[in-house]
Amino acid sequence: MSQFTFPSPPPSPEAEVLRTEIRAFLATELKDRAPIDRAQSWNGLDPAFSRRLGEQGWLGLTWPKAYGGQERSALERYVLLEELLAAGAPVGAHWIAERQSGPSLLRFGTEAQKAAILPRIAAGECFFCIGMSEPDSGSDLASVRTKAVREGDGWRVNGTKLWTTNATHCHYMILFCRTAPLDREHRHAGTSQFVVDLSLPGITIRPIRNLVGEHHFNEVVFEDVLLPEDALLGREGEGWAQVTGELAYERSGPERFLSSFWLLVELVRALQPVADARTEIALGRLGAQLITLRRMSRSVAGLLQAGADPALEAAMVKDLGALVEQEIPEIARDLVAEGPPTPQSRTFAEVLAYTTLHAPSFSLRGGTREILRGIIARGLGLR
Amino acid sequence: MMEAHTDLQADDAGAMLRETADRLLADRLTPQARARSAAGEWPDELWAALDEVGLPAAILPEEAGGFGVPVADALSLLTVAGSHALQLPLADTMLAGLVLARAGIEVPAGPLAVAQGCEARLDPAGRATGHAWGVPWGRHARAVVVLADGPGGPVLVALPQAALTVEPGADIAGDPSDTVRFEAVAAPSAPAPPSAACLRAAGAATRALMIAGALGAVSTMTAGYARERRQFGRAIGQFQAVQQNLAVLAGQAASAAAAAGLAAEAVAAWGPGLLPAVAAAKVRTGEAAGQAAAIAHQVHGAIGFTQEHRLHHYTRRLWAWRDAFGREAEWAQVLGRHLIAAGPDGLWPAITAA
Numbered sequence: 001m002s003q004f005t006f007p008s009p010p011p012s013p014e015a016e017v018l019r020t021e022i023r024a025f026l027a028t029e030l031k032d033r034a035p036i037d038r039a040q041s042w043n044g045l046d047p048a049f050s051r052r053l054g055e056q057g058w059l060g061l062t063w064p065k066a067y068g069g070q071e072r073s074a075l076e077r078y079v080l081l082e083e084l085l086a087a088g089a090p091v092g093a094h095w096i097a098e099r100q101s102g103p104s105l106l107r108f109g110t111e112a113q114k115a116a117i118l119p120r121i122a123a124g125e126c127f128f129c130i131g132m133s134e135p136d137s138g139s140d141l142a143s144v145r146t147k148a149v150r151e152g153d154g155w156r157v158n159g160t161k162l163w164t165t166n167a168t169h170c171h172y173m174i175l176f177c178r179t180a181p182l183d184r185e186h187r188h189a190g191t192s193q194f195v196v197d198l199s200l201p202g203i204t205i206r207p208i209r210n211l212v213g214e215h216h217f218n219e220v221v222f223e224d225v226l227l228p229e230d231a232l233l234g235r236e237g238e239g240w241a242q243v244t245g246e247l248a249y250e251r252s253g254p255e256r257f258l259s260s261f262w263l264l265v266e267l268v269r270a271l272q273p274v275a276d277a278r279t280e281i282a283l284g285r286l287g288a289q290l291i292t293l294r295r296m297s298r299s300v301a302g303l304l305q306a307g308a309d310p311a312l313e314a315a316m317v318k319d320l321g322a323l324v325e326q327e328i329p330e331i332a333r334d335l336v337a338e339g340p341p342t343p344q345s346r347t348f349a350e351v352l353a354y355t356t357l358h359a360p361s362f363s364l365r366g367g368t369r370e371i372l373r374g375i376i377a378r379g380l381g382l383r
Numbered sequence: 384m385m386e387a388h389t390d391l392q393a394d395d396a397g398a399m400l401r402e403t404a405d406r407l408l409a410d411r412l413t414p415q416a417r418a419r420s421a422a423g424e425w426p427d428e429l430w431a432a433l434d435e436v437g438l439p440a441a442i443l444p445e446e447a448g449g450f451g452v453p454v455a456d457a458l459s460l461l462t463v464a465g466s467h468a469l470q471l472p473l474a475d476t477m478l479a480g481l482v483l484a485r486a487g488i489e490v491p492a493g494p495l496a497v498a499q500g501c502e503a504r505l506d507p508a509g510r511a512t513g514h515a516w517g518v519p520w521g522r523h524a525r526a527v528v529v530l531a532d533g534p535g536g537p538v539l540v541a542l543p544q545a546a547l548t549v550e551p552g553a554d555i556a557g558d559p560s561d562t563v564r565f566e567a568v569a570a571p572s573a574p575a576p577p578s579a580a581c582l583r584a585a586g587a588a589t590r591a592l593m594i595a596g597a598l599g600a601v602s603t604m605t606a607g608y609a610r611e612r613r614q615f616g617r618a619i620g621q622f623q624a625v626q627q628n629l630a631v632l633a634g635q636a637a638s639a640a641a642a643a644g645l646a647a648e649a650v651a652a653w654g655p656g657l658l659p660a661v662a663a664a665k666v667r668t669g670e671a672a673g674q675a676a677a678i679a680h681q682v683h684g685a686i687g688f689t690q691e692h693r694l695h696h697y698t699r700r701l702w703a704w705r706d707a708f709g710r711e712a713e714w715a716q717v718l719g720r721h722l723i724a725a726g727p728d729g730l731w732p733a734i735t736a737a
C-alpha cells in the first residue's frame with residue numbers, strides 16, 4: 001500500500017443534535033471556568049465533572065447498554081469529544097478509561113471483567129491509567145522488563161512503570177509486561193496485559209513533576225504484587241497484538257489536534273476587533289489545518305464505526321495534529337505584541353505560557369513523531 | 384431504506400466514472416500526447432475521447448445535458464485528472480458548465496473556461512467589453528465565462544470564442560493561461576450570477592481536487608522509487624531519513640485529499656459554508672503541494688530533475704494549481720478574517736461549520 005485513504009466521513013444528523021445538547025450543557029457547566037484552566041485541555045482533571053458526564057450518559061457512548069453504554073455511533077462520540085475539548089472541559093479523570101481501557105476490556109475482557117468494570121467507567125466513577133513505558137523502554141515498548149510470573153492461581157509481578165499519567169487518581173492500570181522471557185527472534189511474543197487494581201499491596205506510586213512543576217505523571221513500582229488469575233486481560237502472550245490494537249483509539253481522536261485550542265480562542269480574543277492582513281493570513285493557515293484534521297479524524301471515527309482497523313490513519317492524524325498543536329503557540333506569540341499589562345493581556349500571556357511549556361510533550365506522548373513516521377513508512381512498504 | 388439505496392447508486396456512479404476516467408487517461412495520455420500538447424497542439428482526439436465517455440458533462444444537471452451524477456461525485460473526477468497530471472481543461476470545462484447551468488445559461492459544447500480575473504462591463508444592449516486574464520486554455524475554449532458589471536449589478540457572461548482576441552500566456556507548468564480581449568460582444572448572460580468570491584471559490588475547489596489527486600500519485604510514485612533505487616547496497620527507502628520524508632509526503636497527500644473532499648462537498652452544497660470550506664481546502668492543498676513536491680524531488684535525485692522523467696508533469700502542475708484561483712495567502716486571509724470575525728465565542732462553531 002502506498003496511499004492512505006480517508007473516506008468522506010459519513011453524515012450523522014444524530015451527532016449534530018447531540019452537539020447542540022452538549023453545547024448547552026457545557027455553557028452552564030463551564031460558565032465560571034477560567035481561561036488558564038480551560039487551556040489545560042485533557043490534562044484538566046475533575047472527577048466530579050466526569051461523574052456528571054456519566055449521569056448524562058456521555059461516557060462509553062458507543063458501548064452496549066448492558067455495560068452502561070448507549071449503543072450510539074462512533075461519529076456521535078467524536079462530536080462529544082471535540083465539543084468537550086474545544087470548550088476546555090476538565091475531562092482528564094476519565095479520558096483514558098473511556099478512550100482506550102474500556103474499549104480494550106470490551107474487546108478482550110471476560111464477561112466478569114466487563115460486567116464489573118465497564119458500567120463504573122460509564123458512570124464516571126472508575127478511572128484507568130496506562131502502564132506501558134518503563135525507565136529503559138520508551139519507544140521500544142517490546143523491550144519492557146516488568147514481568148508477571150505464574151504463581152498458584154495467579155501472577156506475581158515485579159518491575160517499574162514510568163510516566164504513568166494520573167496513576168494517583170486511578171483505580172486501575174492496564175499493565176503491559178512480559179509473561180515469558182524475551183526471545184530475540186520474536187521480540188513481540190511473550191507479553192501480556194493485566195487489569196491491575198492499584199490498591200493492591202506491593203504497589204508504590206511516586207509522583208514525578210513535569211518541567212512546569214505540575215504532577216501528572218508518576219513512577220509505579222511493583223514489588224512482589226500478587227494478581228489474581230482473573231486479572232489477565234485477553235490471552236496470555238497476546239499482549240503485543242492487544243496493545244497495538246488500542247493505538248487506533250489512542251491516536252486518532254480530536255485530542256491529537258486540539259490540545260492548544262484554547263490558546264487559539266484567546267488569540268482571537270486578543271485580536272478583536274480587527275486584525276491586519278499578516279495576522280489574518282496566519283490565522284487562516286491554522287484554521288485550514290484544524291478544519292482538515294477534523295475531517296480526517298471524523299473519517300477515522302467512520303472507519304472505526306465500520307469495524308476497520310485504521311491504525312495507520314490514526315498515526316497520521318496524530319503526526320499532523322501534533323505539528324499544528326505545536327505551531328499554535330509559536331504563531332500566537334508572533335502575532336500579539338507585548339504591551340503594557342492589562343487583565344486581558346495577562347490572561348493571554350498566561351495561556352500562551354502554559355501552552356508553550358506543554359507543547360514539547362505533544363509529539364512525545366502516545367508515540368513520538370519519529371516512531372509515528374516509522375509506522376507510516378512501514379505502511380508505505382519501506383520497512 | 385430508500386435513502387440508503389440512492390446513496391449506494393450515487394456512490395456507484397461516482398466510482399464508475401472515476402474508473403472510466405482512470406482507464407482512459409492511463410491509455411491515452413501517452414508521452415507522445417503530452418509532448419504534442421506541450422508543443423501547443425490541441426489534442427483533439429484525446430478531448431473527443433473524454434467527451435465521448437461524458438466526463439466534461441458529468442457535472443451538469445440532466446436538463447443541461449448531464450446524466451444526474453451528484454455534483455460532489457462529478458467533481459471527484461478531478462482527483463483522477465490530477466492523478467494523471469492531465470494537461471487538458473477538464474476542470475475548467477466542468478467549472479464553466481456548472482456555473483452556467485446554475486445561472487440558467489445554455490452550456491456550449493466543447494472545452495470551456497472561467498477567467499481567473501477580469502475587467503468587463505455589459506452595456507444596456509447586452510454587449511460585453513473588457514478583458515480577462517488567467518484564462519486557462521483560453522485559446523482553445525469555445526466560450527470564456529466572466530463576471531461583468533452590468534447596468535443593474537454583476538452579470539455572468541459566456542463570451543463566445545469567435546468574438547475574442549487572445550494573447551497567449553502560460554502558467555508555471557507551461558499550460559496555456561491566456562488573456563482575452565473583447566469589444567461590444569453580444570453574449571448570453573445571466574443577471575443573478577454567483578458572487579465574484581463564490582465563482583473564484585469554485586475555481587479554487589477544482590484546483591484543490593486536482594492537487595489532491597496529483598499528490599496521491601506523487602506519493603505512490605516516490606515511495607515506489609525509494610523501494611527500487613539502490614545505493615550503498617540497499618534500497619534508499621531503507622534509510623530512516625528517507626523514510627521520514629516519505630511519511631511526511633504521505634501525510635501531506637492524505638491531508639490534501641481530506642481537504643479536497645471538503646471543497647467538493649461545499650461546492651455541491653453551494654451554501655453559506657462555501658467560502659470558509661474552500662478557503663481551508665485551497666490553503667491546505669496549496670501548502671501540501673509545496674511540501675510534497677520538494678520531498679518528491681529530493682527523493683528522486685537527479686533523474687527526477689530531467690525532462691524525460693514523468694515527475695515534473697506532476698510537480699510543475701502542483702506549482703501551477705496551487706497558484707490558480709488564489710494562492711494560499713489569499714485564501715488564508717479569507718478564512719482568517721472569517722474566524723477572527725467569529726470572535727472568541729464563535730471560533731469553534733465557525734470551525735465545525737466549515
Ligand SMILES: Cc1cc2nc3c(=O)[nH]c(=O)nc-3n(C[C@H](O)[C@H](O)[C@H](O)COP(=O)(O)OP(=O)(O)OC[C@H]3O[C@@H](n4cnc5c(N)ncnc54)[C@H](O)[C@@H]3O)c2cc1C
Nearest residue numbers: 130131132133138139163164165361364365366368370371
Ligand atoms: C506527558 C506525557 C505523558 C505520558 N503518559 C504516559 C502514560 O500514561 N503511560 C505510559 O506508559 N507512558 C506515558 N508516556 C510515555 C511515552 O509513551 C514515551 O515518552 C514515549 O513512548 C517515548 O519514550 P521515551 O520518552 O522513553 O523516549 P525514547 O524512546 O528514549 O526516545 C527519545 C528520542 O529518540 C527517538 N527515537 C527512539 N527510537 C527511535 C527510532 N527507532 N528511530 C528514530 N528515532 C527514535 C524518539 O523519537 C525521541 O525523539 C507519557 C509521556 C509524556 C511526555
